[in-house]
Amino acid sequence: MARSALTREEVLEAASALVRRHGPTGLTMRGLAAELGTAVTSIYWHVGNRERLLDALVERTVQEMGAVxxxxxxxxxxxxxxxxxxxxxxxxxxxxxxxxxxxxxxxxxxxxxxxxxxxxxxxxxxxxxxxxxxxxxxxxxxxxxxxxxxxxxxxxxxxxxxxxxxxxxxxxxxxxxxxxxxxxxxxxxxxxxxxxxxxxxxxxxxxx
Known part of the structure; x- marks a missing residue:
């Protein structure tokens, strides 16, 4: 059963973990949805399509590196x-x-x-x-x-x-x-x- 109350930050954290393990090519919307136990439509609702997701991950990385x-x-x-x-x-x-x-x-x-x-x-x-x-x-x-x-x-x-x-x-x-x-x-x-x-x-x- 698809989970509820998913947040954008949870999506980005799971996507970041997948990229760290497998690289950008290992990040698919279906794979991310399976990782989070939710529907693909829920991923799209929170972050948009895959390109927008990658852009969000880049921005998140820039912010994280700025916390030094x-x-x-x-x-x-x-x-x-x-x-x-x-x-x-x-x-x-x-x-x-x-x-x-x-x-x-x-x-x-x-x-x-x-x-x-x-x-x-x-x-x-x-x-x-x-x-x-x-x-x-x-x-x-x-x-x-x-x-x-x-x-x-x-x-x-x-x-x-x-x-x-x-x-x-x-x-x-x-x-x-x-x-x-x-x-x-x-x-x-x-x-x-x-x-x-x-x-x-x-x-x-x-x-x-």
Missing amino acids: RPAGRTPAERIVSVARTLRREIRARPHLIAMVHERGLTERMFLPAQRALVDEVHAAGLRGARAADAVRAVQFQIVGFLLVERNRERSPAQSPGEGELWDPGAAPGDPALARALARPADPERLFLLSVRALTEALLAGPDR
């Missing part, structure tokens, strides 16, 4: 917190982010995070072009890291892999280095390491 808020005691800590949150939120919804990009709304989506970064570089004493460079450098680091990360995840199995290439004899002067490079990379740790180092360098005084 910095945390921490210092500007550097707050910048790192914004970067970490953006990476996590983008990784959680790659198909939805791709839909935002395809509709030319990427810059608008990142604007709230950019403004948060501007506040922090201002708090650290940066102004003008130097402040703008700092904001963009952090943003490019986030997006660039994500692209490399996704590429590594999607790449075919490597043979030989890092574990074979970096045997102890590969770096006779630094066996600890060889052992470390033979182990799988820890993306979360590397991301924080790189963002913290970049942020500290950007916020340092001109004499450094």
Whole structure:
């Protein structure tokens, strides 16, 4: 039996979940109706046709990504917190982010995070072009890291892999280095390491 009292937000949440799992091609009105236990006509009543539903999902994604808020005691800590949150939120919804990009709304989506970064570089004493460079450098680091990360995840199995290439004899002067490079990379740790180092360098005084 079809359910009643369905809300638009419930429809969008279920549609978002389907896109996250299967991509946009996996979102059909019949499949969404089955997921919600309702009639297809009810879906149309709440969100319109499939194209309007996709548009609503894009707008919802832009709003969700705009909810990023910095945390921490210092500007550097707050910048790192914004970067970490953006990476996590983008990784959680790659198909939805791709839909935002395809509709030319990427810059608008990142604007709230950019403004948060501007506040922090201002708090650290940066102004003008130097402040703008700092904001963009952090943003490019986030997006660039994500692209490399996704590429590594999607790449075919490597043979030989890092574990074979970096045997102890590969770096006779630094066996600890060889052992470390033979182990799988820890993306979360590397991301924080790189963002913290970049942020500290950007916020340092001109004499450094």
